[in-house]
Amino acid sequence: MIRTDVLIIGGGPAGLGAAIETTNRGLKTLLVEENPIYGGQLIKQTHKFFGSHSHFAGTRGIYIQDELLKEIKKEHFSMLPGHSAVGIYDDGVIGIYDSKKNRFKKVSAKKVIVATGASEKTIPFKNNDLPGIYGAGGVQTLMNVYGVLPGKKILMIGAGNIGLIVSYQLIQAGADVVGIVEALPKAGGYDVHLAKIRRMGVPVFFKHTIVEAFGQDSVEGALIVQIDNKWKHLNGTQMQLECDTICLAVGLTPSSEILMQTGIKMTFSPSLGGYVPVHNEFMQTSSPDYFVGGDAAGIGEATSAIIEGRLAGISASDSLGKEKNAEKAYKEHVDYIEKLRDGNTGIKVKKGKYELWNKPWDTSMETFEKKDNTIKIPKGRTKAYVSIECYEDIPCNPCEISCHFKAITVGPNITDLPMLALEKCTGCMSCLAQCPGLAIFGINKNLAPGRTGITIPYELLPLPEKGDPVWGADRDGKIICSARVEAVRKNKNKTHLITISVENEYAENVRHFYPGASGDVLICRCLDITADEINDAIDRGYTDFEELKRYLRVTTGPCQGRGCRQLIMNMIRAKTGEDVSSHSTGTPRPPESALPFSAFTKGGGK
């Protein structure tokens, strides 16, 4: 029998948060984690966290578990990785299973904190047992923990934060996300996550659902269909998408089955994702010996899971008489978590918790006054500045903290929108790399005559190089112009800043770029002339369209340049940075389309 003051089940953000509080109060704490690695979902969360700067906002999830571990007092702490809790028996003994040694062990603990997280929901559709269908969390683990990409062409089901984030990470890993299917008319996830995906050209099918997966031995495609407000399939809207992987991100449900064995009170809460143990504001369940935190207590996000874990840790310590000023200790965390759950995105969880706590709920709490944070740029502005494209009240303030010139204000309410004081903005662009939503862009209208520099926070590899020709894409990921990489600023936090230049007329719309026409991509499809060949020729000095045409024969095929003339002009412009619009681009000649000699020999007279 292992004896301990506190047993924590689960080594994710909530469990680690709880351990910080109990160990720092001198309680002997044992943490069991079923996986060989600590961190729970953090270990695969390569994106930056939202929230308050003082609580890891702007830090990538994968680094947070180490930060949490640092705060745990090691002398009171022991961890058992690879151990899962399998039962809580009538005498209060907790059975744990050492999967490595195949051994059942018993733990006797004064207090138990359950931080077992969540499990992924699924949805029914035809052939949903075909190999190639995964939960989004599973895909994220495969990809970010084990370095295995499950497929090349992915269809994501669900536009919540997980669906959006995993889609983004799949693209970072080199996969092609063919689309995101979302039953609701809008994304459940943050707008900024959606914007990130959209500008990379991923189509999002709102008000659609998956009907069927098809394929011989594994997924080869999916059939999706539009639905009406009552979720009824609309005839004639079926669409086939080719993919080799279907990724389900249709929600999470609390994973607190182990607590049900103790006979504590459970309740069903749609806003919290399913059955949750009834608990108070300080995370104590209906039993004074069991505490809960994180997704097991209702689906939220990782930052609030840490806070809930800490609250559970304080509560457990308090119940063991190890907290002298409990009220003060609670208050800090309770206040912060309330703030995190303000705003349109967090309010659902707040409401669920209030119901649980029998706290009065006023529907006016569900409406938020949103400040207008759009700004007018004075015509004469020559200095660079930032464009903050954050219009949703998500709890977040790293931009405010990162600005050395106090040009950005969020204020004490971290769900308030960031306000830019243009006159204070120096265009230093420090905030770009800090924004977890990658929603801030740098604008420099004074880069070169007629050209605007756009600085984009960029997290894809390989990074471009200065001088590279690239394609400028708009917020929907559509290529709208050619661009040129002017600067590459590498950052330690791996959000790199790439400055591209575009012609002024595109400045308002370009928010992403694709690696330029390069490699063996065919540009002149009539004559099989590749982007590399064209770029090489331009490098060699064939920067005049007419010379390039005669050097490579581009545009001399049957289409006479219809398909590629503009692309090639863009490539020249992007590479040389010169205005070549006045240059001749060749003269289209008769016949407009190829005609046989016989057509001209059949009479016709003089």
Next chain:
Amino acid sequence: MKAAADVGIIGGGIIGSAIGYYLTKMGLKDIVLFEKDYLTSGCTGRCGGGIRQQWSTSDNVKLAKRSVELFEKYEDELDFDFEYIQQGYLILAFTDDEVRDFKKNVAMQKKHGLKVDLISPRQAKKIVPFLNTNDVLAATYCPTDGLANPFLTTFGYAERASEGGMTILRKTRVNSIERKGGSYRIRTDKGDCTVKYIVNAAGPWAQEAAKMIGYDIPVEPERHQILVTEPLERMVCPMVVDFYHGFYGSQEKRGGFVMGESDPSEPVSYKTSSHWKFVESISKKFTYLFPRFSNVKILRQWAGSYCVSPDAQPILGPISADDPNYFLAVGYSGHGFMLAPATGEAIAEWIVKGKPLTTDISHLTMERIEKGDYSQEYNVV
């Protein structure tokens, strides 16, 4: 812009580029080439690319033969693929007069060491199995004639000449030339440059460039139309020339058939537009000669200028005794591309070494024109 240079070349076509290349090869570095638009923007950029040695005058044969020697070395020497193929020229005779002339030409050409033969229609059919030889009386065939890509050839010369020190000024138009002591001041829209030698390689605009120092040279621009077909699988097909109907055509290395015709009614002009009469007329000629190809598709027709001299031979060398440092390389009459290597070499020798050494071009100067003492080149299409 460079304020001064040894040589100023006017014209960035095949002739100017070749001269620039041979000058730098002979060690001269201080050269500026003035091109009013882009390299090959004049006749070269519209040229069909034929390389023929079967001419009716000795001088043209000599120059063409020397050019082929240089073309054969080009790829190694310049390390530049210019799509050269030696698949021969087959010239068809349809009349007894032609047969008589061809016999004379072949004898003369053979004297210059050219491998050329007068052959029967049956032999011609063997060389080009799909050729209609029904009305052909005889033909001449030279297997070392051929075809290359005139644009690439120009770019190769220009690239190597730039590496050798030549400055190429594109989009720089020469507006006027002033004599300045023993030198010339070339005034352009981008600035002035004083040079010791001028080479007029301005193709169809040669006359204008000569007028800038007060000479009227007898060359005129004349439109010639041409077309290319869709690419076909490569077949060994020599350039087929038919002076009688006025036709030439051959398959280029990339598969397309390039063909043109001569139209005696074409007036003097800088026009390079396309006319429907051409496509109708050449379609008849082509399908007559190549009946099997009547459903091959025409991709594109275009036109370029010949810079025509009175005897259809180039005018080379100093413009006059008074201006011995103003050189002409003009009046090529539609065969400048194929004569470019030899004449480029000759002009460069003349400037660097004081006289042409490799090929004798003494009959091709302005003097013959002034004296009216020249022999007409008849083998022009």
